[in-house]
Amino acid sequence: MKKSLKITFIIFVIVLISCISFVGIYVQNKGKFENIIRDYQLGSGLTGSRHITYKIDDTVNDTVYDAEGNVIEDTEENRALEGARVESIAVNPQEVLTEENYEKCKDIIQNRLELMGVPYYSISLNKENGDISIELPEDTNTDVTSQYLKYTGEFKITDSEDENNVLLTNDDIKDVKVGYRTETEGIVVYLNIEFNKEGKEKLSNISKTYISTTDSEGNQTEKEISMYINGTEFMTTYFGTPIEDGILQLQMGQAGSDEVSQYLYETSNIAVLLNSGKLPIQYGELSENRYIYAEENTKLDNKIMLGICIVIIIITFIILIVKFKISGIYTIFENIGFIALTLLAIRYTNVVLTREGIIALGLLYIINYIITYKLTKVARLDLEYDDKSKKYYKIANAEYFKLLPILIIAVVLCFAKIEALYSFGNVLFWGIVISVLTSYTIQKWLTINKKKEVKQ
Amino acid sequence: MKNKKIIIGILLLLIIIAGILTIVFAGFKFDLYYGASKTISINIGKEFNSEEIKELAKEVFGKEKVIVQKEEMFKDIVAITVKEINDEQIEQLQQKINEKYGLELDLTQENVDYNSHIRGRDIIKPYISPILMATLFVAIYIVVRTRNLWSAIKYVLILGITVLLYASIIAITRIPVNIYVVPVGLVLFILITLIYFNILEKNLKNKSED
Missing domain, CATH: 3.30.1360.200 (Gyrase A; domain 2)
Incomplete structure (x- = not known):
C-alpha cells in the first residue's frame, strides 16, 4: 500500500471510530432516532442513591400479671382485676x-x-x-x-x-x-x-x-x-x-x-x-x-469544566504541532483514537463510571500524551527505517515497562468491591491496554514509514 | 545538595507534625456532603429546574453553600441541604417557592431532616484494604525487579509520608473534606508510583551500564 494511501486509510478509521465513540450511531426506531452505541453505566455518586x-x-411492651403472678391477656378488664399488676419492659x-x-x-x-x-x-x-x-x-x-x-x-x-x-x-x-x-x-x-x-x-x-x-x-x-x-x-x-x-x-x-x-x-x-x-x-x-x-451541576459549571478540558487538550495538541509539525498531527490522531477507543471499551466492558473513573481518564490522557510525545521524538530522528523502528520499539517497551506497577494497581483495584476503586481500576486497566495498542499500531504506522523522511 | 535535602526533610516533618496536631485538636473541616447539615424536602408536585431552586435558595441563604437535589422517581420533590436552617429562612423559602410555582405550601421544622456528620475514618475505611493490597503487590514486584527489599520499603515509606502530608495539608489549610478528596488521593498514589518507578528504572539502567 502506498504511504499516503495507508496514512489516509488509518486517519479515516480513527475519524470513524471517534465519530462512533463521541457522537454515536443513530438508527430510526419507531419514528425516533436512537443511538445504538451502549450508554455509559454511571455510578451512584453521579446518578443518585x-x-x-x-x-x-x-x-415499650406491657405484660399483665394476675394476683398469683400468672401472665394474663392485656385487656382493660384484666388490668382492672384485683391484685393485677402491669410490668412495662x-x-x-x-x-x-x-x-x-x-x-x-x-x-x-x-x-x-x-x-x-x-x-x-x-x-x-x-x-x-x-x-x-x-x-x-x-x-x-x-x-x-x-x-x-x-x-x-x-x-x-x-x-x-x-x-x-x-x-x-x-x-x-x-x-x-x-x-x-x-x-x-x-x-x-x-x-x-x-x-x-x-x-x-x-x-x-x-x-x-x-x-x-x-x-x-x-x-x-x-x-x-x-x-x-x-x-x-x-x-x-x-x-x-x-x-x-x-x-x-x-x-x-x-x-x-x-x-x-x-x-x-x-x-x-x-x-x-x-x-x-x-x-x-x-x-x-x-x-x-x-x-x-445526585446534585446536578449548573450549566455554567458544566461549561467551565468542558472549557478547561478543551483548552488543555488544544494546548497539548498545539505543542505537538509546533514541535513535530506533520508527525505531531499524526500523534494528535493517535491521541484522539486513544480517547475514543478507551471510551468505547469502558461502555462495552460494563465499567461503572464514577468521579474516580473520570479522573483516571484524565490521568491516562496525560500518561498517553507523554509516551506518544517521546515516541514522536523518535519518529523525527534522521535514521533509516529499520533503525528508527528498533529505536521506536525500544523506547515504547521501556515506557510501558514503567507502567507495569500501575497495571498491577489497576488489576488489584478491579477486584475491589467499592464502586469508586473498581471504576478507577477498570478505567486505568483499559486505558493502559489501549494506550499500548494504539502506540504500537496507529502511532507507529502513522509516524514511521519505510521511505526515509526529510527532516522538517 | 545534602543540606537542601535536610531542609526539605525538616520542612516536611514540620508540616506533618503541625497536621497531626491540627487533626488531634481541631479535626478536619467537612463540606456539606460529609459534615452535619439539615435537609428540607419540599414537594413541588411537578418537574422543576434545579437551577431555579438554587437561585431561590441563594436569595434565602446568601453565600452559604447549598446543595439542591431531586427526589424520588418523578423528580417532583426537591431536597435542599444547608448547614443550618432557622424558622425565618424556612418561611422565606416557603414564600419564594409558593410564588414561583403557584403553590400553597406550609413549611415548618417538621419538613427538615438532620444529617449527621460522616466521620473521616468511616469515609476512608472501605478504601484501606484494597489500597494496602495494591501497595503490597507493587512492593512484591519491586523486590522481584530489583532483588532489593529496601527499595520496596522505601516505596511504602514514601507512600506513607505522602498520605500523611496530604492529610496534614488538608487539615492545616482547612480545605473542607469533600467528594474530591479520595479521587485526588488516588491520583497522588498513581503519580508517586510513576515517579518512583521512573527513578528506579533509571537507577537500574545506570547500574547495568556501569
Whole structure:
C-alpha cells in the first residue's frame, strides 16, 4: 500500500471510530432516532442513591400479671382485676442506650455493608439519639439489604422446652459460611456455622444430650433444641450423631439452578448477620427511606469544566504541532483514537463510571500524551527505517515497562468491591491496554514509514 | 545538595507534625456532603429546574453553600441541604417557592431532616484494604525487579509520608473534606508510583551500564 494511501486509510478509521465513540450511531426506531452505541453505566455518586435512616425502637411492651403472678391477656378488664399488676419492659432498656452502644451498632452495620459487598455507601451516626443514616446504591437488592442491616443478628440455641436455658450464642461462633451441593433433586444450600473452642465443646455436649432415645418398652423420647436467629425460631430439632468437629451444618433450601441464586443470596445475608455480631440495640422502622438524585451541576459549571478540558487538550495538541509539525498531527490522531477507543471499551466492558473513573481518564490522557510525545521524538530522528523502528520499539517497551506497577494497581483495584476503586481500576486497566495498542499500531504506522523522511 | 535535602526533610516533618496536631485538636473541616447539615424536602408536585431552586435558595441563604437535589422517581420533590436552617429562612423559602410555582405550601421544622456528620475514618475505611493490597503487590514486584527489599520499603515509606502530608495539608489549610478528596488521593498514589518507578528504572539502567 502506498504511504499516503495507508496514512489516509488509518486517519479515516480513527475519524470513524471517534465519530462512533463521541457522537454515536443513530438508527430510526419507531419514528425516533436512537443511538445504538451502549450508554455509559454511571455510578451512584453521579446518578443518585437511597437514603435510609434507622431509628432506635422505642416500643415499650406491657405484660399483665394476675394476683398469683400468672401472665394474663392485656385487656382493660384484666388490668382492672384485683391484685393485677402491669410490668412495662422497653425493647431497648435505658441502660443499653449509651454512646458506646450507638458506636458499636454503627460499626456492626458498616461491617455488614462491607461483608455484603455493597459497592457504594456512606454511614453516619447521630450520637445524641443513636439514629444511623446510610446511603446505598439503588438496585433490586436495596430493599432486602436495608432490612438485613437493621436485624439484631442474634443467634441462640436453647432447650426447646425452656427458652431461658441458653446453650449456644453469638459469642460461641467463630465463622459462618455458605455452602452448596448438587444432588439429583436439585442444588442444596447450606449454612455452615463453625464454633470457637468453647462453642465446639458446648456443641459436642449438646449433640450428645439432645437426642432421640428409646426405652426398654420401645417408647421413643426426643430431647430437642430450638434455634433462634434474629429473635425468630428458626428450627426445633434433635441430633442424630454427636458433632465433634465444631461445625453445625444447616440445610437452608433446595432448588433448581434457576431459583438457587435466591437461596444463596438469602443464606449469605444470614451468614453476614452472624459473622458481623449482634447489635446491642434494636432498631425499629426506617424513619427515612427515599431516593435522592445526585446534585446536578449548573450549566455554567458544566461549561467551565468542558472549557478547561478543551483548552488543555488544544494546548497539548498545539505543542505537538509546533514541535513535530506533520508527525505531531499524526500523534494528535493517535491521541484522539486513544480517547475514543478507551471510551468505547469502558461502555462495552460494563465499567461503572464514577468521579474516580473520570479522573483516571484524565490521568491516562496525560500518561498517553507523554509516551506518544517521546515516541514522536523518535519518529523525527534522521535514521533509516529499520533503525528508527528498533529505536521506536525500544523506547515504547521501556515506557510501558514503567507502567507495569500501575497495571498491577489497576488489576488489584478491579477486584475491589467499592464502586469508586473498581471504576478507577477498570478505567486505568483499559486505558493502559489501549494506550499500548494504539502506540504500537496507529502511532507507529502513522509516524514511521519505510521511505526515509526529510527532516522538517 | 545534602543540606537542601535536610531542609526539605525538616520542612516536611514540620508540616506533618503541625497536621497531626491540627487533626488531634481541631479535626478536619467537612463540606456539606460529609459534615452535619439539615435537609428540607419540599414537594413541588411537578418537574422543576434545579437551577431555579438554587437561585431561590441563594436569595434565602446568601453565600452559604447549598446543595439542591431531586427526589424520588418523578423528580417532583426537591431536597435542599444547608448547614443550618432557622424558622425565618424556612418561611422565606416557603414564600419564594409558593410564588414561583403557584403553590400553597406550609413549611415548618417538621419538613427538615438532620444529617449527621460522616466521620473521616468511616469515609476512608472501605478504601484501606484494597489500597494496602495494591501497595503490597507493587512492593512484591519491586523486590522481584530489583532483588532489593529496601527499595520496596522505601516505596511504602514514601507512600506513607505522602498520605500523611496530604492529610496534614488538608487539615492545616482547612480545605473542607469533600467528594474530591479520595479521587485526588488516588491520583497522588498513581503519580508517586510513576515517579518512583521512573527513578528506579533509571537507577537500574545506570547500574547495568556501569
